[in-house]
Amino acid sequence: MPKINVKLGENNYGKAEVNLMKVRRDSARHEIQDVQVRVGMYGDFDAAHAAGDNTDLIATDTVRNSIYGLAKEGFGGSIEEFGKELVAHFCKVGPKVSGAFAEFTEHLWERIEVDGPDGQKQGHDHSFVRQMPKRTARVESRDGGQTFAVESGIRELYVLKTTQSGWAGYLLNERFTTLPETHDRLMASYVTAKWEYAVQDCDYNAVWERVYGQLQRTFTDHYSPSLQNTLYRLGEAVLEACPEISRIWFQMPNKHHLKYNLERFGLENNNEIFHVDPEPYGLMEAWVERE
Amino acid sequence: MPKINVKLGENNYGKAEVNLMKVRRDSARHEIQDVQVRVGMYGDFDAAHAAGDNTDLIATDTVRNSIYGLAKEGFGGSIEEFGKELVAHFCKVGPKVSGAFAEFTEHLWERIEVDGPDGQKQGHDHSFVRQMPKRTARVESRDGGQTFAVESGIRELYVLKTTQSGWAGYLLNERFTTLPETHDRLMASYVTAKWEYAVQDCDYNAVWERVYGQLQRTFTDHYSPSLQNTLYRLGEAVLEACPEISRIWFQMPNKHHLKYNLERFGLENNNEIFHVDPEPYGLMEAWVERE
Amino acid sequence: MPKINVKLGENNYGKAEVNLMKVRRDSARHEIQDVQVRVGMYGDFDAAHAAGDNTDLIATDTVRNSIYGLAKEGFGGSIEEFGKELVAHFCKVGPKVSGAFAEFTEHLWERIEVDGPDGQKQGHDHSFVRQMPKRTARVESRDGGQTFAVESGIRELYVLKTTQSGWAGYLLNERFTTLPETHDRLMASYVTAKWEYAVQDCDYNAVWERVYGQLQRTFTDHYSPSLQNTLYRLGEAVLEACPEISRIWFQMPNKHHLKYNLERFGLENNNEIFHVDPEPYGLMEAWVERE
Amino acid sequence: MPKINVKLGENNYGKAEVNLMKVRRDSARHEIQDVQVRVGMYGDFDAAHAAGDNTDLIATDTVRNSIYGLAKEGFGGSIEEFGKELVAHFCKVGPKVSGAFAEFTEHLWERIEVDGPDGQKQGHDHSFVRQMPKRTARVESRDGGQTFAVESGIRELYVLKTTQSGWAGYLLNERFTTLPETHDRLMASYVTAKWEYAVQDCDYNAVWERVYGQLQRTFTDHYSPSLQNTLYRLGEAVLEACPEISRIWFQMPNKHHLKYNLERFGLENNNEIFHVDPEPYGLMEAWVERE
Incomplete structure (x- = not known):
């Protein structure tokens, strides 16, 4: 068979699921950041792919080492800022690298509550308990580390309301x-959200906390005629509360709680007894943007 | 080949992963319980197994219906009490049933925090956010529902301390x-615990809350020479705080955070930068009991 | 606070994780297809999102019913063809729907091997055992169901070779x-692949089988200087074997098997004893395309 | 509060999820074994737990090293034999160790099929593809490594039949x-099985293969009036085929495939279109034993 002509298209390589914990011990009150990192590099890697010539490749083991090493030297604040440091580093160090991205999943920990000297509850100095939601971020540069596209997000925020929600007026004669x-x-x-910024830089930690609180509060404050409408309201409220954010995306599965048919057994079910059905589920995805 | 002689040994059948949400609407302040239930029945089911005669079997679909139906009629308080109701029911209803068990995994939800009329933070009436740890229980009767063995527990309690822990003095010349x-x-x-009771009945919800708080506080209050010692201290503290409990079991993986070797890169690592290694892990299991 | 101006951006809604099994009973030799389906619709859904007006929405429960109903009436061959049927249907039925997509994960089953009448092994007529790799597909229309973009793929193809692989010549002085x-x-x-077609239509099942076999054979047939080079060779071989395919994408994690350091214990390790390290891992993604 | 009297109950410690690959290179045709191992030790570990005295503890890191080191020196055949080696080792080496167990999950790989020199298909010498079912084993000694209790098993064997199964004659008036x-x-x-042996030693690999084939064949060969009856027949057939086995235990979920109600849409459903419902499921557990 005569050889056909093929070429390499869009590609990247790097290291995924690098689990990094950084502890700051500047005082007796320790601070921690617990992140899973993925780094990928873009560039001209044709020789490696097509000819098996590794000259322009950096070992992914080196990517790992670099993440830990740079976390020691930098990583002074948010994952977004650390992402910029990582992306800039790999753009500089990697042969033929034209761009790179860093993705983060941050596990959130709260201080364990203990009795303080004044009898008041207070968070412990160096003991923590893991929370359920996760904070995410993605930083990318396509111009060798000169400019960055930053995206922040949240995952595994599971919210529920037992009333003030309905579903009516949809297409019925079908x-x-x-x-x-x-x-x-x-x-x-089970909310997943991510957002982009209207500014080059900001206090990413403060914005995240503001979004996190706003999403929960807005979820409570209205009668919901559809998950779509609630999604839109969440987006609107976040954009109002956060001028730093240009647009926000949601993926919101409808975690169905189906009223169980108890009438068959002579029992009334006044929205008390539900079957929580894991599959299938309605799934809504949308961007909410500034006009 | 001549038939060999075989017989049925220990066995049970029932329904697993029944997802049940119960909402109590006695006032505007709704209460929820979100549980995954498994029920199994013991008894003389030889005919079904060996002869294909289903006369003495109850459909597992009926088990499901019964769980939802009985949740409407009963389930007034804890999963432990509901477990007794379920076990007693199946012992009574199931043909040739000599005993039964009910197992629960309860998802925990906290009220979403909103601003109250007085400007103080307060929990919302009917909106909730899922927490990470899970509450568990197992209720079993082997005498047709006359007496019950009750076991309560906790899963997915992930705790961490950044100092006040060491590991030394173990077998070295090997x-x-x-x-x-x-x-x-x-x-x-990532703590899993379960406990048995010294009493026939008690306020299971109150005991669970007491254990949950105690585990976290005791985790913070000592220098830990080993996970084994911390495990033992957790058990001791729970038994002190809860006279209702006769003994408690822990399964505690050592979620290794390994100091990353940065000296290779000319960097010092003063317990700041760790690799969180998912596998393998040390694993400790023990009962702590009253003497 | 004065209202800000926000608008709805790119969005879709539908049903996910619809688990469908179709059995064809045309003869005693049954055929099965076991798929998990997601359907999403694009269109002008502003009223639902921004104003809570559901007039133009179709219930996601209807999406589910439709998938099962259309599987009965159609779904005569491949998931790709069924995808076109589904997408065309929702473009026609859904109010204000301008486009739609259908995504499939197909679980693969092999006939259980039994002794045939001639003493030869043969596949059983109606009994099956689940295989590990999964077949995937995605069909999308953006023009109301007139034309379709079809993508096919494979997931969870876990391949391993114990020799004929190296890693050298990469950037070392860093x-x-x-x-x-x-x-x-x-x-x-653990290979994930997906491919696009150079043709409007073809025997999708035959192409998939050809790709599946080719990926495995090509994996065996060369000394691999890097995962990148093997990825490229896989793509090249598929494009050679399948003129129907225009380009193919791979996501290939490097499932690290690290030679365990036994020299510390006075033991030689001639590539015999490996630690299989789940995290982190090198990760390569690339398209291989026709020139 | 006066100190209460507590003591340590049943306990063990060790290392879990040790991922080990052994490659045998005695000829060009390589053999591999890919296992996840857990080892636990029993003994008098009161001082460590109650007093924080680690003198009698062995580091779980040492357990890990030992598994890799002993895999090099031994592990000549089955996981069951390797389990005996491991258990005997830890009983000898660990201070105050009175017993130990080793648990295995073995990932199964098949040789990739390639064209042989004679045009016939043949398995490749050193390239493999992962299979879905897993082989398991547990070896325990409670007498310091003098005698062993051996248990073998299988997990994730997913079998399905499209006819020759019913469910009738069960308790209806309830x-x-x-x-x-x-x-x-x-x-x-989705079958899980484990079995015990009537003999001290045997060809564990041969027995496993015999069980694996028998389970599949027996699944095909009868009309099934209930999952319980099929479970029993599987056990009976294994005990007939394997005199080495004394008894066998099954955990068999009923993976429900529910006929979808298409009559509502004017469509007939002759057992063609099913909803595969992941939760809840019937669950049967039983031992089948020699009389």
Whole structure:
């Protein structure tokens, strides 16, 4: 068979799932950051792919070492800032590297609550307990580390309300439609969100905390006619609270809580007993943006 | 080939992963319980197994229906009490059933924090956010529902301390031993615990809360020479705080945080930069009991 | 606070993780297809999001019903063809729908091997055992179901070779580089691939089988100087074997098998004893394309 | 509060999830074994737990090193034999160790099929592809390594039949029973099995292969009136085929495939279209034993 002509398209390489814990011990009150990092590099890596010539490759083991080494020298604040440091480093160090990205999943820990000397509850100096939601970030440069696209986010924020939610007025006269309308249902979602910035730089930690609080509060404050409307309201509230953010994306599964049919057994079910059905689920994805 | 003689040994059947949410709407301040339930029945089920005669079997679909139906009629308080109701029911209803068990994994939710009318933070009436640790329980009867063995527990309690932990004085002169001693390390564990009761009945919810708080506080309050010693102290503290509990079991993985070797790069690592190694891990299991 | 101006950006909604098994009983030799489906719709859904007006929404429960109903009426061959049917349907039925996508993960089953009447092994007529790799597909239309972009793929293809792989000649004189070169290592990857077509239509099942076989054979047939080079060779071989395919993308983690340091214990390790390290891992992604 | 009296109960410690690959290179045709190992030790570890005195502890890091070191020196055949080597070693080496266990999960790999010189398909010498089912084993000694209890098993064997299965004749006149009888359904299970031996030693690899084949063949060969009956037949067939085995235990979830209600849409469903429901599921557990 005669050889066909093929070429390398868009590609990247690097190290994934680098688990890094940084402890700051400047005082007796320790601070921790617990992150899983992925770094990837873009560039002209044709020789390695097509000819098996590794001259222009950096070992992914070196990527790992670099992440730990740079975390010691830098990583003074947010994962977003550390992402810029990492991306700039690999753009500088990696042969033929034209761009790079760093992705983070940060595990959140709260201080364990103990009795303080005044009898008041206070957070312990060096003991922590893991929380459920995760903070995420992605930093990318395509121009060799001169400018950065920054994206921040949240994952595994599982919220639920037991009333003030309905689903009605949708397309009803359709062959496969059997679902009845309701004006009082249980609504739950396992929120993933990510946002982009209107500014080059800001206090990323402060913005994240503001988004995190706002998402929860807005979830509580309205009657929800659909998950789509709640998603939009969440986006609107975040954009109002955070001028630093240009747009925000949500992926919101509808974690169905189905009223169990107890009438068959002579029992009434006034929205008390639900089957939590893991699959399938409604899934909504949308960007909410400034006009 | 001549038939050999075989017989049925210890066995049970039932339904697993029944996801049940119960909402209590007695007032505007809703209460929720979100549980995954498994029920199994013991008894003389030889005919079904050996002869394909289903006369004495109850459909596992019926087990499911029953869990939802009984949750409506009962389930007024703790999962432990509901477990007794379920076990008693299946002992009564299931043909040839001599005993049964009910196992629970309860997802914990906290009220979302909002601003109250007085400007103080308060928990919302009907909106919740999922927490990470899970509450567990197992109730079993082997005498047809007359007496119950109750076991309660906790899973996915992930705790970490950045100092006040060491590992030294262990067997050192051994062929395969290369680990150096340390008097200051990071210690973390993903605690699973379960406990048995010294009493027939008690306020299971109150005991669980007491254990949950005590485990966290005791984790903070000592220098730990080993995970084994911390495990023992946790058990001791729980038994002191909870006269209702007769003994407690822990499974505690040592979630290793390994100081990354930065000296190779001319950097000092004063317990600041760690590799969080997911596998393998030290694993300790022990009962701590009253004498 | 004065309202800010926000608008809805790119968005879609639908149903995810719809688990569908179709059994074809045309003869005693049954055929099965076991798929997990996600469907999403694009269109003008501003009223639902911004105003809570559901008039133009179709219930995601209807999406589910439709998938099962259309699987009965259609789904005569490949998941790719069924994807076109689904996408065309939702473009036609959904109000204000301008486009849609259908994504599939197909679980693969092999017939259980039994003794045939002639003493030869043969596959059973109606009994199956699940295989590990999964087949995937994604079909999308952005023009109301007139034209389709089709993408096929494979996931969870875990391959390993115990020799004929090395890693040398990469950037060595770098601050964070400590990894030594090797000319004989163990190489393994958990391959994800997806490909696009040069043709509007073809025998998707036949192409998939050809790719599946080719990936495995090409993995065996060369000395690998890097995972990047093997990735490229896999792509090249697929493009040679399948004129129907225009380009193919791979995500290939380097599942590290690290030679365990036994010299410390006076033991030689001639590439016999490896630690399989789950995290972190090198990760390569690339498109291989026709020139 | 006066100190209460507590003591250490049943306990063990060791290392879990040690991932070990052994490659045998005695000829060009390499052999591999890919296992995840857990080792635990029993003994008098009171001083460590209660007094924080580590004198009698062995570092779990040493357990890890030992597993790799002993895999080099021994591990000539089955995981069961290697388990005996490990258990005997830790009983000898560990201070105050009275017993130990070793648990294995073995990942199974098949040789990749390539064209042989004669045009016939053959397995490649050093290239492999991962299979889905896993082989398991547990070896324990409670008498310091003099005698061993050996248990072997299989996990993740997912089998399915599209006919020759029903569910009828069960308890029908019961308050919560709504399920209709059926004489033709789809039956599937994700089989976990483990077995004990009637002999001190045997060719564990050969027995495992025999069980693995027998389970699949027996699954095909009968009309199944219940999962319980099929479970029993599987056990009976294994005990017939393997005189080395004294008894066998199964955990068999009923992976429900529910006929989707298409009649609502004017479509007939002759056991063609099923919803594969992940949760909840019927769950059967039983020992089948020699009389």
